[in-house]
Amino acid sequence: MSSKEMPRPKPGVMDIAAYVPGRETVEGVAKVYKLSSNESPFGPSPKVAEALAAKKIDLALYPDGASHELREAIAKTYGLNPGNILCGNGSDELLGLLCHTYLGPGDEGLFTEHGFLVYKIQIMAAGATPVAVPDVELTADVDAILAAVTEKTKLVFLANPNNPTGTYLPVNEVRRLHAGLPGHVILVLDAAYAEYVRRNDYEAGIELVSGNPNVVMTRTFSKIHGLAGLRIGWMYAHEAIIDACNRVRGPFNVNALAIAAGVAAIADRAHVDRAIEHNDVWLGRISEAVEAMGLSVTPSVGNFVLIHFPTTPGKTAADADAYLGSRGFVLRRVAGYGLPDALRLTIGDEEANLGVLDALESFMA
Ligand SMILES: *Cc1c(COP(=O)(O)O)cnc(C)c1O
Numbered sequence: 213m214s215s216k217e218m219p220r221p222k223p224g225v226m227d228i229a230a231y232v233p234g235r236e237t238v239e240g241v242a243k244v245y246k247l248s249s250n251e252s253p254f255g256p257s258p259k260v261a262e263a264l265a266a267k268k269i270d271l272a273l274y275p276d277g278a279s280h281e282l283r284e285a286i287a288k289t290y291g292l293n294p295g296n297i298l299c300g301n302g303s304d305e306l307l308g309l310l311c312h313t314y315l316g317p318g319d320e321g322l323f324t325e326h327g328f329l330v331y332k333i334q335i336m337a338a339g340a341t342p343v344a345v346p347d348v349e350l351t352a353d354v355d356a357i358l359a360a361v362t363e364k365t366k367l368v369f370l371a372n373p374n375n376p377t378g379t380y381l382p383v384n385e386v387r388r389l390h391a392g393l394p395g396h397v398i399l400v401l402d403a404a405y406a407e408y409v410r411r412n413d414y415e416a417g418i419e420l421v422s423g424n425p426n427v428v429m430t431r432t433f434s435k436i437h438g439l440a441g442l443r444i445g446w447m448y449a450h451e452a453i454i455d456a457c458n459r460v461r462g463p464f465n466v467n468a469l470a471i472a473a474g475v476a477a478i479a480d481r482a483h484v485d486r487a488i489e490h491n492d493v494w495l496g497r498i499s500e501a502v503e504a505m506g507l508s509v510t511p512s513v514g515n516f517v518l519i520h521f522p523t524t525p526g527k528t529a530a531d532a533d534a535y536l537g538s539r540g541f542v543l544r545r546v547a548g549y550g551l552p553d554a555l556r557l558t559i560g561d562e563e564a565n566l567g568v569l570d571a572l573e574s575f576m577a
Contacts, residue, residue, distance in 0.1 A: 223317075228336045231329055234544045238537040245564040248544040250375065250405075250516050252438035253561035254490070256473065257483035260439070263476035264469060275468035282466065285475040286446055290418060298454050299466045299474075303404060303432040303445030306457075307369070308334040310400060310428060310447075313460045314366045315340035322360055323369040324352045326377050326549050328402060331369040340366070350510050350518070351379040358392040368393065371402040372417070373409060376546045376556040378512025382413035390420055390427060398453070401429045405514040407436040407484060408491050414513070418448065425450040435515060436487050437477040442470045491515050494559045501569050505576045516558045518551070519543075529553050532575055539571040 234248025279299040287294040300306035311334040315321055321335035325347040335342040345360045347353055352370055361368070370389070373380040381389070390399050401417035417429035428449040434440035444466065447457075477483075499509045499517055510518040521529040533545055533555055541564070544556040557568065 222339060224336050224339055228333055229548070231333055232548065235537075235542050238540065238542060241538065241540045244540050244542055245560060245567060246542050247558040247560050247564060247568060248542045248556075249440070250435055250514070250558045251440050252436060252487055252515070253559070253564065254438055254483065254487045256438040257477050257480035259476040259480045259483070260473045263472055267472050269468045269472060271468065273468070274464050275466060275471055277464045279466045279471050282444075282471045282474045283446070285478050289478050290448075292418070292448060295451060296421075296448055296454060298447050298449070298457055298461075299471075300445045300447070300461070301465050301467075301470075302434060302443040303402065303430040303447070304330050305443075305461075305465060306430050306445050306447045307331060307400070307402065308337065309457050309461050310367060310398070311335050311338040311340070313456050314398060318364060319366045320362060320364040321367045321369065322357060322365055324357070324371075324374065326350055326374065326551060327352075327369060328371045328375050329548060335367070347377075349379075350377040352381055354381070354385050354389045354392070357389060361393060361397060363394075365394075365397050367398050367400060369400045369402060371404065372414075373405045373512070373514045375404065375514065376516070376544065376549050376551065376554075377510055377518055378514045378516060379510060380409060380411070380414060380513050382411070383415040383419075384413070386415070386417070386420065390424065393426070395426055397426060399427045401427065403429055404432045404435055406431065407488060408495075408515050409513045410488075410492055411513060421448050421450070425452060428453060433474055433477060436484055437474075438487070439470075439473060439477060442467075442473050444470045444474045491559050494562075494565050498557070498559060498565060498569065502572065505573060507572075507576065516556050518546070518554050518556050520554045523553060527576070529555050532572070535575045536568065536571050539567075539574075541568040541571050543568075 283294040283297045315338040317339040319340040320343050322343045323331040332342045345357045403416035406416035421427045430447045433444035502509050508520045
């Protein structure tokens with residue numbers, strides 16, 4: 213076969229830099245603390261295993277293609293209409309679904325300079341043009357985003373709080389961003405870390421969606437609910453957006469175990485509260501301890517911190533990553549996010565947190 217006859221992906225696909233997940237293992241190290249993917253140190257609620265055992269789900273049957281039970285459980289928890297909710301195989305699927313539903317060649321999708329990488333990947337996968345907007349102090353800049361909007365812009369992605377920076381925009385800034393967008397532009401508020409935020413001026417986006425046909429909020433069960441392995445996400449939006457996305461999505465995009473697990477997880481408020489409480493304590497402790505070592509930490513409202521390293525040979529982010537890895541602590545390199553001198557550290561359980569602080573201290577000494 214000559215190369216002329218080879219199948220070719222559509223234009224743009226081969227320009228995509230594939231997503232690289234956080235490492236799980238280190239060669240030659242037996243016990244590893246995975247602090248690279250912002251998973252919950254608490255894991256899922258024990259109610260999840262109970263529900264799965266009690267339900268005797270028949271794996272031979274297709275799941276409910278409309279995720280009715282899960283949408284109703286989410287709606288009840290947040291006081292929403294289930295008709296405005298769409299569930300997905302992780303919120304990543306929903307971010308992609310929005311791109312495939314609203315973007316085509318010639319359209320532009322906006323995201324912030326140090327924003328979550330999935331946006332750029334999915335914008336490009338839809339054949340559209342990705343537009344990165346500069347941040348100010350590792351924080352989304354509303355004026356810069358608005359200045360980048362053109363008549364070709366169809367989607368604006370904002371992770372709030374953002375991963376990997378941990379920074380957030382207060383609700384008045386999000387409202388100002390929305391107010392400045394033309395009506396044909398959808399503002400996607402990715403609130404994957406909303407539960408962790410303890411700031412009076414923060415809002416995940418429910419109010420903004422409720423009052424506007426061009427705002428979407430996405431949420432996930434992967435972080436606070438400790439269910440990353442099952443892949444459950446949901447979005448809240450105007451019926452017209454839900455209707456359009458329902459036409460494009462796979463007919464059984466959420467599996468039967470995920471639906472049952474999600475229903476059980478969201479009902480266990482105490483489990484969520486424990487995870488929030490633990491994170492609040494350790495986010496502060498870790499941030500202070502790392503700064504006391506002479507490293508700078510971007511103030512975070514999520515379940516992770518971004519640590520900045522010097523460029524001095526022997527003390528760089530790459531050196532730290534190698535050293536911490538050899539001690540069994542796996543952090544996330546974030547060069548792909550334009551942050552070559554930083555590492556992202558997920559808040560773990562007490563043992564992992566104390567251990568990684570100890571290892572970092574030795575590295576810096
Ligand atoms: C982890 C994360 C998600 C969640 O993705 P899932 O597909 O639901 O696991 C979404 N957005 C951001 C910014 C994240 O960091």
